[in-house]
Amino acid sequence: MTPTRQVYFNITGVWLMYVFFALTLLVFGYGVYRRWRLWQIGRPVVRLDRLGERLRLLFKQAPGHEKLLKRYSGTGFAHLLIFWGFVFLFLGTVVVFIHEDLHIHIMQGALYLYFESLALNISGALCIAGVTVALIQRSIRRAPRLKPDKPDDTIILVSILVILVTGFIIQGLRIHLTHDPWAAWSPVGRAVGMVFAHFLSEPALRELHRATWWFHLIVVFSFIGWIPYSKLLHILTAPASILTQDLGPRGALPVVDIEKEDAPLGVSRLQDFTWKDLLDLDACTECGRCEVNCPAFLTDKPLSPKWLILNLRESLHAESGNGRGANADPKISPAELAQSPLVGAVLKEETLWSCTSCGACVEQCPVAVEHVSKIVGMRRSLVMERAEFPDDLQNMVRSLEARGHPYPGVSASRIDWMKGLAVIQLADQPGAEFEVLLWVGCAGALNQRSQSVTRAVAELFTKAGVKFAVLGREERCTGDPARRIGHEFLFQTLAQQNISTLDRYKVRKIVTSCPHCFNTIKNEYPQFGGQYEVVHHSEFLEELVRQGRLKPSATGSAKVTFHDPCYLGRYNQVYDAPRAVLDSVPGVERTEPDWNRRNSLCCGGGGGFSFMEEKQGTRMNQNRAKQLLDTGANTIAVGCPFCMIMLEDGTKTVAPDAQVRVRDIAEVLNEATE
Amino acid sequence: MHLVVCIKQILDPEIPPSDFRLDSAGRGPAEGIAPQVISIFDENALEVALQVREAAGEGRITAISIGAESAVDALRKALSMRVDDAYLIRQADFPALDTFGTARILAAALGKLPPADLLLCGRESGDWYGGQVPAFLAAQLDWPYTALVAAIRKTGSEWNLRRQSDDGWETIACSAPAVVSVTNDAQNLPRIPKVRDNMLAFRKTITVWTAADLGLTSESGCGPNTRLKTERFYIPTVSRQCQMISGDSVVQRAEELVEKLAGLRVI
Numbered sequence: 001m002t003p004t005r006q007v008y009f010n011i012t013g014v015w016l017m018y019v020f021f022a023l024t025l026l027v028f029g030y031g032v033y034r035r036w037r038l039w040q041i042g043r044p045v046v047r048l049d050r051l052g053e054r055l056r057l058l059f060k061q062a063p064g065h066e067k068l069l070k071r072y073s074g075t076g077f078a079h080l081l082i083f084w085g086f087v088f089l090f091l092g093t094v095v096v097f098i099h100e101d102l103h104i105h106i107m108q109g110a111l112y113l114y115f116e117s118l119a120l121n122i123s124g125a126l127c128i129a130g131v132t133v134a135l136i137q138r139s140i141r142r143a144p145r146l147k148p149d150k151p152d153d154t155i156i157l158v159s160i161l162v163i164l165v166t167g168f169i170i171q172g173l174r175i176h177l178t179h180d181p182w183a184a185w186s187p188v189g190r191a192v193g194m195v196f197a198h199f200l201s202e203p204a205l206r207e208l209h210r211a212t213w214w215f216h217l218i219v220v221f222s223f224i225g226w227i228p229y230s231k232l233l234h235i236l237t238a239p240a241s242i243l244t245q246d247l248g249p250r251g252a253l254p255v256v257d258i259e260k261e262d263a264p265l266g267v268s269r270l271q272d273f274t275w276k277d278l279l280d281l282d283a284c285t286e287c288g289r290c291e292v293n294c295p296a297f298l299t300d301k302p303l304s305p306k307w308l309i310l311n312l313r314e315s316l317h318a319e320s321g322n323g324r325g326a327n328a329d330p331k332i333s334p335a336e337l338a339q340s341p342l343v344g345a346v347l348k349e350e351t352l353w354s355c356t357s358c359g360a361c362v363e364q365c366p367v368a369v370e371h372v373s374k375i376v377g378m379r380r381s382l383v384m385e386r387a388e389f390p391d392d393l394q395n396m397v398r399s400l401e402a403r404g405h406p407y408p409g410v411s412a413s414r415i416d417w418m419k420g421l422a423v424i425q426l427a428d429q430p431g432a433e434f435e436v437l438l439w440v441g442c443a444g445a446l447n448q449r450s451q452s453v454t455r456a457v458a459e460l461f462t463k464a465g466v467k468f469a470v471l472g473r474e475e476r477c478t479g480d481p482a483r484r485i486g487h488e489f490l491f492q493t494l495a496q497q498n499i500s501t502l503d504r505y506k507v508r509k510i511v512t513s514c515p516h517c518f519n520t521i522k523n524e525y526p527q528f529g530g531q532y533e534v535v536h537h538s539e540f541l542e543e544l545v546r547q548g549r550l551k552p553s554a555t556g557s558a559k560v561t562f563h564d565p566c567y568l569g570r571y572n573q574v575y576d577a578p579r580a581v582l583d584s585v586p587g588v589e590r591t592e593p594d595w596n597r598r599n600s601l602c603c604g605g606g607g608g609f610s611f612m613e614e615k616q617g618t619r620m621n622q623n624r625a626k627q628l629l630d631t632g633a634n635t636i637a638v639g640c641p642f643c644m645i646m647l648e649d650g651t652k653t654v655a656p657d658a659q660v661r662v663r664d665i666a667e668v669l670n671e672a673t674e
Numbered sequence: 675m676h677l678v679v680c681i682k683q684i685l686d687p688e689i690p691p692s693d694f695r696l697d698s699a700g701r702g703p704a705e706g707i708a709p710q711v712i713s714i715f716d717e718n719a720l721e722v723a724l725q726v727r728e729a730a731g732e733g734r735i736t737a738i739s740i741g742a743e744s745a746v747d748a749l750r751k752a753l754s755m756r757v758d759d760a761y762l763i764r765q766a767d768f769p770a771l772d773t774f775g776t777a778r779i780l781a782a783a784l785g786k787l788p789p790a791d792l793l794l795c796g797r798e799s800g801d802w803y804g805g806q807v808p809a810f811l812a813a814q815l816d817w818p819y820t821a822l823v824a825a826i827r828k829t830g831s832e833w834n835l836r837r838q839s840d841d842g843w844e845t846i847a848c849s850a851p852a853v854v855s856v857t858n859d860a861q862n863l864p865r866i867p868k869v870r871d872n873m874l875a876f877r878k879t880i881t882v883w884t885a886a887d888l889g890l891t892s893e894s895g896c897g898p899n900t901r902l903k904t905e906r907f908y909i910p911t912v913s914r915q916c917q918m919i920s921g922d923s924v925v926q927r928a929e930e931l932v933e934k935l936a937g938l939r940v941i
Contacts, residue, residue, distance in 0.1 A: 258869065322833055384869035402686060402711045413690035432907050473693075473707055489869040 004108035007100045016111050017217060025219040031228025032236065035282055040314055042275035045254075047244035058243045067366040071289055071599070079135035082160065089167075092120045117185035122138030124164050125188050131161050148310070152230050153286075159223050166216040168192045173209040179203070219281045221425025234285045238367040241283035244276050249361065249523040252310045253376055256488040264403040266380025266486060268341055270316055273374065280369040281313040281479025290371065293595075295602040295624070296330060296354040302615030303354035304359035305371045308347065312374075315346040343378055350616065352389055357484045357607030358566040363598050374472035379403035379486030393485050396611040398572035400490055404476035405442040406495075406611055414440070416471050417451040418571050421458050425472035434469035435538070437507045439521065441514035442477050443641030449648065450641040456670040457513050457537050463673055464549035468511070474501050478520040485608040492528065495520075499530035513537040513666060515567035515640045516606070520571070536568055537664055538578035538639050540625050545669075547586045552672035554586035560668065561591050561633035563624070563647060565640035578639045581665045586673045591631045602648070605642030629658065636662045675733030675828070676725045676792040679757070680811075681716040683741045683748035684801040694909060703801070705744075712748045715796025717864035719856040720752055723845055724865070732757045736790075738783055740765050740776060746880050752868035754875035761787075765883035768895025772902040775895035777810035784799045784815065791850035792833065797822055797857045808904075812853035813907040820846055824859035826831055855857050 008014050060066065065083065095116055099107035107116055137158050138146060144151070172193025175183045184192040196205060221282055256532035257263060264272050281366075290305035291297040297304045343349055352375055361371040383389050399408040415425065417440070424432045438461065444454040462469045479494035498521075502510075510532050512518050522534035545552045549642050560582055568574045574598045582588050595601045604620025614620065625647055628636050636651065648662045686709045687808060695704040712720075715784065720737065727733040737752040739745045747783040748761035763783055768775060777869075784790060795814070798805035812819030825836040835846045867875070885892060896902070917934070921927035935941045 258873070387866045387868045389866075391863075397866060399688075402709050403688065403708075409688060411690050413693045416690070487869075489872065497682055 001110045001181070003112050003185075004105075005112070005174070005180065006178070007096060007107075010206060011213055013441055020181060020217065020221050023624075024225045026583065027158060027225040027528050028228060031225075035228055035233065035237075039275045039278045039282070039604055041271045042273050042278040043271070043302050045274035045276055047246075047276050050247060053247060054243050054245075057245070057247075057388060058107035058239060061242050061366075061368075062239055064425070065366065067289075068287075071292070073362060075134065075137050078130040078137070081126045081130030082134070084592075085123040085164075088123035089127070092116055105385065109181065113185045114184060117182060118187075118480035120186045121186045124167060128161065128164050131157050135161070143288070145292050146304075148284065148286065149286070149326075153260070156230065156232060159219060162219055163216065163223065165211050166219065169212050170209060170216055172196060173212070177209065180535050185515065186190070199308045205589070216428045231285060233282055235369065237279060237283035237296035238285065241276070243280055244279065244307070245275075246373075247372060249572075250362065251519040251523040251567065252527065253373060253483055253524070255439055255527050256380060257466075258489050258492060262380070263505045265384040265488070266382070267374070268343065268378035268381040268385060270312075270529070273377065277370070277374055278316060279376075280367075280374075281309055281316050282315065284369055285367060286310065286368065289364040289366065291368070293360035293599060293601065295356055295360070295604055295620045296617075297618050298601070299604075299614075299623050301354035302348060302350045302616060303352075308351065308371065308375070311317050311346050312342070315342070318576045327511055337452070343382060347378070347383065349388070352382065354616070355600045355607055356566075356604060356609050357568045360566070360599075360602065361509070363570050376484065376486055380488055381486070383486040384489060389485065390612055392612040393608055396485075396608070397482060397487060397490060400477055400479075400482055404494065406441060406477055406481050407446050410446045412446045412448070412451070413473070414445040414460060414475060416446055417454050418458065418470070421455065422462070423458060426469050427472055427474050429469075430505065433467065435467040436469075436509045436511050437502070438468045438470050439510050439512035439514070439517050440475060441512060441517045442643065443645070444477070444513055444661065447641060447645065449644060451663040453641065453644070453666055454512055456664065456666040457511075460541060460544070460550060460666060460670050460673065463670075464544045466544070466549075468621060469505075471501060471505070478517045478525075480516040480520040481608050481611060483520070483524070484606065495525060495528050495530070499525055499528055506587045507532060509533045509535070511535055511537055511540045513639070513641070513664065515565045515572070517641065519567040536572075536574055536577070536639065538581055539574060541666065541669055542580045550669065551674050552669055553663040553674065555672045558635045558668075559591060559631075559633045560635040560637050561593055561628055561631040562596075562637045562639075562665070563603065563628055563643055564597055565638065565643050566600065566602050566606055568639055569600055570598055577635070578665050581669055582637055583670060587670070587672075591633055593631050596625065597629055600649075603640075603643045603646035605640075605646040610642045610645065613619060619650065619652035619653070620656050623650075625654045628661065629655055634660055635668065636660060637665050637668055638662060639665050675727070675730055676788055676790045677726060677733065677792050677794060678736045678784060679716070679719050679752070679794045680796075680807070681720065681737055681739045681748055681752060682713045682740060682796075682799050682801075682881075683710050683745040684799060686715045687713050687714070687800050691909075695837050695866065696907060696909065702939070703907075703908050710744055710747065711800075712751055713796055713800040715798060715800065715856060716859045717796075717805050717860060718862045718935075719787050719794040720755055720757065721864045722826055724755060724757075724821070725862070726792075726828060734788075735759065736787055738763065738780065738787075740768075742766065742773070742778055750875050751882050753878050754872040755865060756867075756871055760878070760880045760896050761881045762880055762928045763888065763923040764882060764884050767890075768892055770896035770900070772900045773804055773806040773810055774900070776807050777814050778894055779888065779890060779895055780807070780811055781814040782890055785882065786883070786888065791852075793817070793824070793851070793853045795853070795855050797855045808853055808855040815826060815851070815853065817853050818848055819853045820848065821823060821853075821855045823854045823863055824857055830861045834846070847933075896900070 012073050033196055065076055066079045068079055095107050098104050126506060137143060138154060168189050169188030169192055171186055173196060175186060175190050176193035176197045187259060200208065227235060267273055286306060288306050294305055308393055310518065324341060355375045357372050396406045397406045424434060438457065440454055443450040475495050476494050478498060479491035482494065483491035510521060515536060518534055518536045562578055564575060601624045602620065603624050629651060636647055638647060644662060644664060651662060652659050685703050685705060689708040693708055698702040723735050727735060735757045737749055737757045738757045738761045739749055742765055745762055749762055753760050761783065763779060765771065784793065795808040809819055818836045823835045823837050827834045831849065832847050833850060835848060837844045837846065918932050919927050921930050
């Protein structure tokens, strides 16, 4: 006898199921269409190119739940169980469909025993375990990150539980009533059946089986129909968002065509976002991973990356009457909706000015929502269209416009730091031969503390016999702070000036100790034709040590912890080089802060914050300084001039009596090198 | 309503000391590596004019500058702040220029423009800090002059000029035409232009006037009888000297210290 089972045992009127299913598909299709139509109001952006690469990314991130398991791995694992449980159960249903409706009898033999019975039993059971963990997490532990925690969220979990439990009941009753010879392959169903058989008579079991079958069916169909109207939509939008994510370097913000006459400069209305931006809004599952690593949210600034997305989503859904945002007028048409302003109505200006652009939200997001480019997009509109932005940043902009550096009132010149050092300035020696160009950066040249880092780098280069040159007075700000605050016009002006200077001197390889300069020249200058090999000083110094050109020797012992700069780590995945440089120094004992590498917490210096007073909440730099001091290290090593300034200030305030020094990795290495 | 604002392009006052250079004659600062900017008080004057126009809902604003070719950048900046017209008077036509001459030239330029209600100047230039041009200009034009105004409001045909005094605010009512010098204030911080206006500013023409256009000669900038002469222009050198106080007792050392400080006239 071939192992299989009867599909519609004990059921009559199966045609009704097809009617219900057709209705379900209609409701489902209409819901998806309604969302689809809203995404269409966005601007075009190419996100379906390089399909092979995109599919590889999707299969790397989605099935393994890469990001869900990296943080809150318990709940992440619960979701993994639910996800795979559903995938298997869905495939099981497909098998039934092929077997029964297409009359291709595959549900028999080994497939029936190993897959349709045993595998599905195990997945169903694991799925129940996953849902139970999720329900405990949501209703008993009530993690704050899961807010707003709408009733829907619990209803979804309960319905999944109901679907799975009723499924096992149906199976168990069938096994018992049919004296199924293959019952051993469905251990969970069989056990459930035995329990019911213990209490009820056979006719009652038959009645119960039929009733549960229809109930199960109605819950399943309602669930499917509900998908596009609830958070369940992420079953579709999450993979879509991951598939259409930005494949360019993460550190590069999108270019605005400033010359285009009638194009809006930045985002002031929903229609100024790209369709991917709008898809993101419907992909968000409110898991809150973005806000637990957000330096602004952690210090009570009026910004939560999650609520930013949710508020925008509510405003997008206003069209359908689902929105509870400021634009919640059910009669508003997509055309009208597209025109309504965002900043002021949906979001506060302070929210946008609370972001350090550290990228932690983007790094944490399991569904590839791009928060930072949205924030910068809206900043662009405030800065370029409305010219309304914080006074401190206006002063920075004036200084960048007039002097090419962001430090108003600074009394140093770009070449003061090199007094007493033999450094080639290309303006003075245009024909000089050089191996690398040392890009000093505004902080490195003009900030007193950072000048000593620049000197340390130059001294190390000399010790290693590296032939290097600098642009000196001809160097301008790379434009990073201008671009991050949304002043694309000023950024492009500065970028073009620098590219023309670099090209004039035929510069090929650039080393810089500033991760912001590093990121901008490496990832953003190519947008304007500037192609150079750019390395951070940590990478370059590591190479010099590895080649034996620098030989650090012991200078005593130090307990050192390294703080990952956002624009080096998260944006450019340089995590190991600075650690290797520190480890090369004998006597250095290195410890890691709890939040490190991709989970590093921003010092509070990016996105214009180095030039702006922090007016709300507690201080971001003190928050990070505490984490670093908790390691017990007596040296906090950094690789970024902004981090240096922020963390020196932070440690002094948090622990005024602690004997802790904040030092650049180059300073640590230089001290140990003859 | 027609407001005319006189602006001057100057060497960036924030130039780092180590970048500051003298010109070859040693009579003034050298241009070159340091950026040039609109004199800060002139920017305040531009902002006040823009605010007056916004409050009135109508009116034209003209910016004029005597300067080198590079001063078109300053006028361009004024245009990007949404000034309507900009005129550059070629400074090269007036090889020697003093404050009398500057006032004379500006007065002549004003004669070529549509009648102005108010002529606004910064209270002094951010390079030489003379502070004389607005007063001389008023004398040239025979118009009333109010100095150090922070804000202006028009009520009917009357102009209310708000000045800060030691013990509060003072409002002066005057009728047009008049000359006003503007001082800096929290309310007249120059605005950042919108990017669109920045681009539009590049499409506007800046009219250049020569001495002949204004019916002047090269002598007009600075008559032969000028009383202004730069004797010497130099970069002060800062040097540190350290002297150790010796002496057997605290009293002796204290006496020696007092003597030395008195010798240096610091006490």
